[in-house]
Amino acid sequence: MEGIVARRVIPSDNSCLFNAVGYVMDHDKNKAPELRQVIAATVVSDPIKYSKAFLGKPKEEYCSWILDSEKWGVGASSTPIVGNLLIYCADFYLIFCGEGAIELSILADYYGREIAAYDIQTIRCDLYGQEKKYLERVMLIYDGLHYDALADYWAVEGLALNLVKEQHRKRTFTNTARFTLRCGVCQIRVVGQKEAMEHAQATGHVNFQEYR
Structure with missing residues (x-):
């Protein structure tokens, strides 16, 4: 078989x-x-x-x-x-x-x-x-x-x-270094871990969602 x-x-x-x-x-x-x-x-x-x-x-x-x-x-x-x-x-x-x-x-x-x-x-x-x-x-x-x-x-x-x-x-994976995130508070777009960290440190906003 x-x-x-x-x-x-x-x-x-x-x-x-x-x-x-x-x-x-x-x-x-x-x-x-x-x-x-x-x-x-x-x-x-x-x-x-x-x-x-x-x-x-x-x-x-x-x-x-x-x-x-x-x-x-x-x-x-x-x-x-x-x-x-x-x-x-x-x-x-x-x-x-x-x-x-x-x-x-x-x-x-x-x-x-x-x-x-x-x-x-x-x-x-x-x-x-x-x-x-x-x-x-x-x-x-x-x-x-x-x-x-x-x-x-x-x-x-x-x-x-x-x-x-x-x-x-089919790209059924998430590249955590380059994926695009949107802040759940102010809706600003950030790319990857570094920008998300910088935004969170500057604003105190702590929730992000991935979007494509």
């Missing part, structure tokens, strides 16, 4: 990374609470590896953050995103979502399977757990702000890459 790869949409509920992993590992889109606990416990269990320098913040702060269901949970410097609304940090710095390297690495080891995360914008595939030589691999797809699951049926890696290339051609 010819292999196929299907994109399985995960809800945008601030837990897309965890629920995407839950789906490809357990066929369960509601694993976020459990997997947040797994990550926090792993970080606490190895303070040498998961140092402040590694996490980007003190261990206690990281664990509090990763266990908060209102946080998207991707990268140590993420802020929550609801739909296309960017929630502004209390310290008046817009910090856009990272790609979840710490979390995906921990979850690959937890499940004993390699995780391949495909980035639509760059058509790059980041592999987590590769050094452990796990026998199985699962796949995710990332659009710059959100993770979905890739369900494979007798698939080979080339089919997943073809799907990612097609999504790239």
Whole structure:
């Protein structure tokens, strides 16, 4: 039978990374609470590896953050995103979502399977757990702000890459360095993180929406 790869949409509920992993590992889109606990416990269990320098913040702060269901949970410097609304940090710095390297690495080891995360914008595939030589691999797809699951049926890696290339051609990704935002207060147009930060610092306006 010819292999196929299907994109399985995960809800945008601030837990897309965890629920995407839950789906490809357990066929369960509601694993976020459990997997947040797994990550926090792993970080606490190895303070040498998961140092402040590694996490980007003190261990206690990281664990509090990763266990908060209102946080998207991707990268140590993420802020929550609801739909296309960017929630502004209390310290008046817009910090856009990272790609979840710490979390995906921990979850690959937890499940004993390699995780391949495909980035639509760059058509790059980041592999987590590769050094452990796990026998199985699962796949995710990332659009710059959100993770979905890739369900494979007798698939080979080339089919997943073809799907990612097609999504790239359709530009179904968000370039957070260059995307266009509108201030939700005064409706002024800004481009990318730098201009949004400057506008927020000058005006105190803290909510932005992406528009095309």
